[in-house]
Amino acid sequence: MKKVILIIIDGLGDETAEQLGGTPLEYIAPKAETFNMFAENGLCGLLYPIAPGVAPASDTGHLSIFGYDIRKEYPGRGYFEALGANIKPKPNQIAFRTNLASVIPKNKELIVIDRRAGRISGEEAEELYRALDEKLSENGFPAKIIHTLEHRGVLVIEGDEYLGAVTDTDPHEVGVPICASEPWERLSPSEREMAERTANILNEITKLAYDVLNKHPINKMREERGLPKANVILIRGGGISKTIMSFREKWGFKAAFVAAGALYKGVARALGMDEIHVEGATGTPKTNLNGKVEGALRALDKGYDFVFLHIKAADNLSHDKKPLEKADFLLRINHALKPILGLEDTVVVITGDHTTSSIRGRHMGLPVPMVIWSKEEMRRDRVKKFCESACAEGGLGVLRGHDLMQLILDLSDRSVEYGTYPSKSKLVLSVF
Ligand code: ZN
Ligand code: ZN
Numbered sequence: 001m002k003k004v005i006l007i008i009i010d011g012l013g014d015e016t017a018e019q020l021g022g023t024p025l026e027y028i029a030p031k032a033e034t035f036n037m038f039a040e041n042g043l044c045g046l047l048y049p050i051a052p053g054v055a056p057a058s059d060t061g062h063l064s065i066f067g068y069d070i071r072k073e074y075p076g077r078g079y080f081e082a083l084g085a086n087i088k089p090k091p092n093q094i095a096f097r098t099n100l101a102s103v104i105p106k107n108k109e110l111i112v113i114d115r116r117a118g119r120i121s122g123e124e125a126e127e128l129y130r131a132l133d134e135k136l137s138e139n140g141f142p143a144k145i146i147h148t149l150e151h152r153g154v155l156v157i158e159g160d161e162y163l164g165a166v167t168d169t170d171p172h173e174v175g176v177p178i179c180a181s182e183p184w185e186r187l188s189p190s191e192r193e194m195a196e197r198t199a200n201i202l203n204e205i206t207k208l209a210y211d212v213l214n215k216h217p218i219n220k221m222r223e224e225r226g227l228p229k230a231n232v233i234l235i236r237g238g239g240i241s242k243t244i245m246s247f248r249e250k251w252g253f254k255a256a257f258v259a260a261g262a263l264y265k266g267v268a269r270a271l272g273m274d275e276i277h278v279e280g281a282t283g284t285p286k287t288n289l290n291g292k293v294e295g296a297l298r299a300l301d302k303g304y305d306f307v308f309l310h311i312k313a314a315d316n317l318s319h320d321k322k323p324l325e326k327a328d329f330l331l332r333i334n335h336a337l338k339p340i341l342g343l344e345d346t347v348v349v350i351t352g353d354h355t356t357s358s359i360r361g362r363h364m365g366l367p368v369p370m371v372i373w374s375k376e377e378m379r380r381d382r383v384k385k386f387c388e389s390a391c392a393e394g395g396l397g398v399l400r401g402h403d404l405m406q407l408i409l410d411l412s413d414r415s416v417e418y419g420t421y422p423s424k425s426k427l428v429l430s431v432f
Contacts, residue, residue: 002374002412003346004253004306005296008065009333010058011315012352013368013388015359017323024314024327024358025369025387032334035371035386037341038350042373044383045396047351047404053365056401058315061353062267064401067250075270076164076239078154083269084262085148087156094164094198097237097263098145098153100125100230101170103210109177110210110232115170117230119316121150124218128230129153135212136205143205145233148262149283155235157201163187163194168236169206178206178234202235209233246272251405252414253306256299258292259283264310273308283312285329289336297339300346318356326358341375347412348373349404350386367398372411 012025020027029036048054049061050070059080060070068074082088082095089095102114120128129147136143142162145155157164165184171177181202183195213219214231222229247255249272257268258276260283265275278295280288289311296309311333317326340348352368369391371383381395399407409415416422 001305001414002376003300003304004408004412005300005309005340005343005346005348006065006307006408007296007309007311007337007348007350008062009314009330009350009352010310010312011318011354011356011363012330013355013364013366014318014323014326015355015357015364015366017359020323020327023388024323024330026389027323027327028331028334029385029387029390032331032386034338034341035334035350036384038337038348038371038373039386039390040384041375041380042348042371043379043381043396044369044371044386044391044394046367046388046391046394046398047370047401048365048367048398049352049354049401051365051400052367055363055365056354057363058263058353059267061401062264065351065353065404066247066271067402067405068244069402073244074239075244077237077263078164079239080263080266080270081148081152081154081237082156082266084264084266085146085154087146087154089156090158092158092160094157094162094238096155096157096164096202096235098155099170099234099236100128100151100153100213101232101234102228102230103178103232106177111177112171112174112234114228115172115174115234116151118228119150120222120227120230124222125151125153125230127218128213128216131216132209132212132233135208139208141201141205141208143201149260151230152262153233154262155205155233157198161194162198162201163191164198164238165191165195166199166202166238168234168238169202170234170236172236178232181235198238206232206235244270247306248272251306251409254304255306255308256302256304257308257310258295258299259308259310259312260287261310261312264312268308274304276307285313285317285325287311287313289332293336293339297343300343314352315356318358319361321358321361323358344375346374347408349408351404370394370396370399370404372396372407374411378411
């Protein structure tokens, strides 16, 4: 049986940018030697991580690719963010994902002008989250807020009387007011009552956040430096906690992961994958790509037979509408992946969790390119480049996310013929 490395480049697919004469991947294709080696010696195709036209969020895109039924097994984004920040939500806790954001007040409303407050990070973000957390406990909120990465954080509400089935305060666009949270539709009367309580708390926390953060000295300093104020938090990703079957139980792999972003760590931890820590892995364009690849190789040496390697910043650059910077970053990934071409007895899959258009700045339901490679003999196709247009001609055709694990089992020699029942135990029948 072969080992497996699944490399997910966040927001890999894109649209055609006029300035590049193609997508970022198509633009770098003539010089992306490593990507092209995988394509030339592997099987290519296109992947709809969830389904055609469905724009995946990063967590649902990943879960679907890992072969989980997101309609039944999705616990809500906040749950993963919390796990990623080393908080395991208890049954009476609800976790939400938060952003530090920039708003300006207008007619009693708070108009969002930057959903990520200029991608504030480091000590400044840490300090603002800490200041808000102190005020939450001073004011008796049954809540805690913690900084994770860049502008992001996790808000946890505790109490049996609350339910996470509430809408986001994050309007998911700029130039519009922050939304009031409210219960989801189609809840039972008792669920509705609990969700209403939660929504009220989120709305109160949002007001408190503006009050505390807008006048915070850090924001005064940011204003003087011409930076957007991080003067509110946007809350999103409520949900109802569920237990998810482990990756090992579902597919039989002993899996490890290399990832920097809290959300991806959270998804991998929720599935029972073990973390391989890599120094300098940040989830930003400056991340330690070589170190991440080394980390993945180290995991294989340590006896893991499945490694999930996540690379984040391609998605951020697409949200920021920077196709050229995305292309440069993809080229750096291409260089960093070179040592993987030396692996024997390993199935390597490179794909993305969704298309992120660097024209529109958002996730889309268009397919992402995909390649499956192994050094040993396997079926190959005629595709010689790794990009959207070349992979569309590939031998795998067009797949959905939930097909991928089955294909990985087959190519790594783990599949059994459909309709047969081989024994999985080591038990030998004794006839004496
Ligand atoms: Zn993503
Ligand atoms: Zn994204």
